[in-house]
Amino acid sequence: MGLVGIVGAGAYVPCRRLQRRSAADAHAWFAPGLKTLAKGEKAFANWDEDAITMAVEAARDALTGHDRAAVSKVLLASTSHPFADRQNAGIVKEALNLPDAVGVLDLCGSQRAGTSALIEALDLARAGHRTLCMASEKRNAKPGSETELTSADGAAALLVGGDNLAAELLGTHTVAIDFVDHFRAEGRRYDYSWEPRWVRDDGYGKIVVSAIRDALKVVGIAADAVDHFIAATPMRGVNAAMARAVGIPPDRVVDALMDQMGDSGATHPLLMLVHALERAKAGETILVVSFGAGCDVLVFRATGKPAVGGLGVSGWLARRRPENNYVRYLALKGELELESGMRAEFDQKTPLTVLYRNRRAVFGLVGVRNPQTGAVQYPPTSLMVGETVGEAGPQEPHPLADRQARVVTFTADSLTYSPDPPCCYGAIEFEGGGRMTAEFVDVDPERIEIGTPMRMMFRVKARDTLRGFTHYFWKATPDYLAVGGADAAQAAE
Amino acid sequence: MASGIKDKVAILGMGCARFGERWNDDAASLMVEAFDEALKDAGVEAAAIEAAWLGVGFDTQNVGPSGIPMSIALRLPNIAVTKVENYCASGTESFRGAVYAVASGACDVALAMGVEKLKDTGYGGLPVRSRGPAWDMSNVIGSAPGYFAQLAGAYRARHRIGADDLKRAMAHVSVKSHENGARNPKAHLRNRITEEQAISAPIIAEPLGLYDCCGVSDGAACAIVTTPEIARSLGKKEMVTVKALQISVSNGWELQGMGWDGSYVHTTRIAAKRAYKEAGIDKPRAQISLTEVHDCFSITELVTMEDIGLSTEGGAVKDVLDGLFDADGKIPCQIDGGLKCFGHPIGASGLRMIYENYLQILGRAGERQRKTPPSLALSHNLGGMPSQNVSSITIIGAAGA
Known part of the structure; x- marks a missing residue:
């Protein structure tokens, strides 16, 4: 043995x-x-x-x-x-x-x-x-x-x-x-x-x-x-x-x-x-x-x-x-139900056929890359995007989850319902290309700026409490690897 | 080679309901209110209308599907009624349908209606909604203030403007619109505010405070359009014609491609360029005399001044603070109070803007009338969010302008 x-x-x-x-x-x-x-x-x-x-x-x-x-x-x-x-x-x-x-x-x-x-x-x-x-x-x-x-x-x-x-x-x-x-x-x-x-x-x-x-x-x-x-x-x-x-x-x-x-x-x-x-x-x-x-x-x-x-x-x-x-x-922790307002009543039903079709993009955060031009896109579509018209070139899978990203735009939204307000989100751009709008988690809004390095984390996106389903997706957090963990901890509240 | 829409269609009559929290009215009664005014203005009977378009943003919250609700509300003579939805450009989209129908020669008289009944949702702001199952799965279901607030940080980064300076310019935008709304009997919000109030208001979505956000209202507005020849035959002497009508829709480049920095609206720049070409305008800052732009948020109005070429890139803060767009400035913007104070019933807003421009050109705007009636007036809608949207530009003017 x-x-x-x-x-x-x-x-x-x-x-x-x-x-x-x-x-x-x-x-x-x-x-x-x-x-x-x-x-x-x-x-x-x-x-x-x-x-x-x-x-x-x-x-x-x-x-x-x-x-x-x-x-x-x-x-x-x-x-x-x-x-x-x-x-x-x-x-x-x-x-x-x-x-x-x-x-x-x-x-x-x-x-x-x-x-x-x-x-x-x-x-x-x-x-x-x-x-x-x-x-x-x-x-x-x-x-x-x-x-x-x-x-x-x-x-x-x-x-x-x-x-x-x-x-x-x-x-x-x-x-x-x-x-x-x-x-x-x-x-x-x-x-x-x-x-x-x-x-x-x-x-x-x-x-x-x-x-x-x-x-x-x-x-x-x-x-x-x-x-x-x-x-x-x-x-x-x-x-x-x-x-x-x-x-x-x-x-x-x-x-x-x-x-x-x-x-x-x-x-x-x-x-x-x-x-x-x-x-x-x-x-x-x-x-x-x-x-x-x-x-x-x-x-x-x-x-x-x-x-x-x-x-x-x-x-x-x-x-x-x-x-x-x-x-x-x-x-x-879900031990206390707070009054969440009507905005929280939005139906979070996940169509399972859609989830299955998109599982690599949704669960794996896999985009596509055109090997000829190097263009990266998320989520994948039949025709890749161009500034004026689409591009029908070849595509290969391009995982994004472990790439560093940077903040392109950002807000701390107090109107959108979030159990952990304010709901922070914005556009991010991945190292090597590719963009998405992402929710930001474990952040101090005061410390986010255009260009702040971010890293993705797998999180619960929505809980369908009516049917008992949990929908998972990726969110962005200040890059804990770039600063050796400690400083990404953010300020105490 | 297509020659565009310029001067092919005239506005025969327009109507606009009082905007606001119309607790005792539904979408049907709001449409009737606007329609009655338009029929009187046009001097025709409902039976003269040969085709109609209805613009609504949130149909499940108010009118429901199809063109039937308008056909029933206005008891139209079993004509084609087409319902259109294109986010906040829905009203302008319905106008485009009616104008194109007349321009094509398919019919003589057409109706464009926009309506929204938002105050049956039970809460303030726009309804939370799905943008389709695939989108919802990998995108952020945020709020309109949250989407548009992102313009501010990107704009500041691009033009190296201090947070306080931008906040003051944004406050000026809102103070001006409240001042204008106070003089408009049909406006939802008629109170005046101070710059200090605007700056110190509670934050809705960083850095937008309460007064940086427009009202959410019930309302309806409509236009009856025909050919200039028919308008003349009906006795119209002072005539307003359509000079340009352009809609530009995102193809995903801003968010999925590379190069957009989030500080401006890509489609507005495209729509404006096409509209100026269609209207034969080469110096917009000198030739446009009045604007109604999509001021869903103060930052949107500010950025739009650059996107439609009235301010240089990075120059809007100065122009705003200089009063260029105030009611007594060189090129007033939102002289009726804008989305900010006239209110924003989504589907009606595009037509409400055209209504105000129409009244001002004809010298019928009452207390808020410009001394010299404008000759060319622009209206602009922006639906969706800065990263993915529908942008429309409409230019109307005096027949000879």
């Missing part, structure tokens, strides 16, 4: 960061105990982000510098898939403009869906597949709950295969146990959780600890040989306690990023793995454990080859917009 492991890694953390203090202050009259959690910030998705859109961004991050055509399997793990019956991973595949001949699969069902998907991807690698394995979560949390403060939204993506490895798999170990620390039934919006002390003692303290011990035996390494111990438990002190219980030195416990973003559910163990891979040195051992209806343990050894070619967790964490307005947090 040849070696398998991680070829590339990427992540996505939405830029909005709820200041936990503002939420705790709002709840102080009702749930004063929340003040013990009122520190740091949590990353949360904007109204137009969901598990699919965040997975796309994490995948683009992970695929930076890698040949997309080599991907033969696409796995998407989540407990918050937007569609119950429409392949969520399939939408990601279209957005990434991958060939049709790939296997796509949604995984779900527990907080360890992400690590279980990774174990499957590693098995697929033994069968010769290169797999894009993603975990993505947009977590609903009841206002006033502890989960509201500890949970987060985000995505991680790992490119898994058998060559050019940045981390080799040393082994995996899994146990499946129906230990119900929390559950969420079909159609329910929120989790129902049992007493945390029991979960700590019998769940983490017994099930997880013994699974780690067994895993170390399977792999054949000593506990103190683990250089990076990755456990995503949001409960204070538990990750360190588990390390202590199995004999992993305390300085090997990887930061679970609770202060910077919070617990992104099934995403979080993989997101922490991506974060660890950003700094793991050649020969270092990484142990990932995840808990949920049992336990998954995976052990890797870093090869020294860089895993993260894009922004990675660090880069996305640096792209941040602090949110002090708890009401806006509630509205953007």
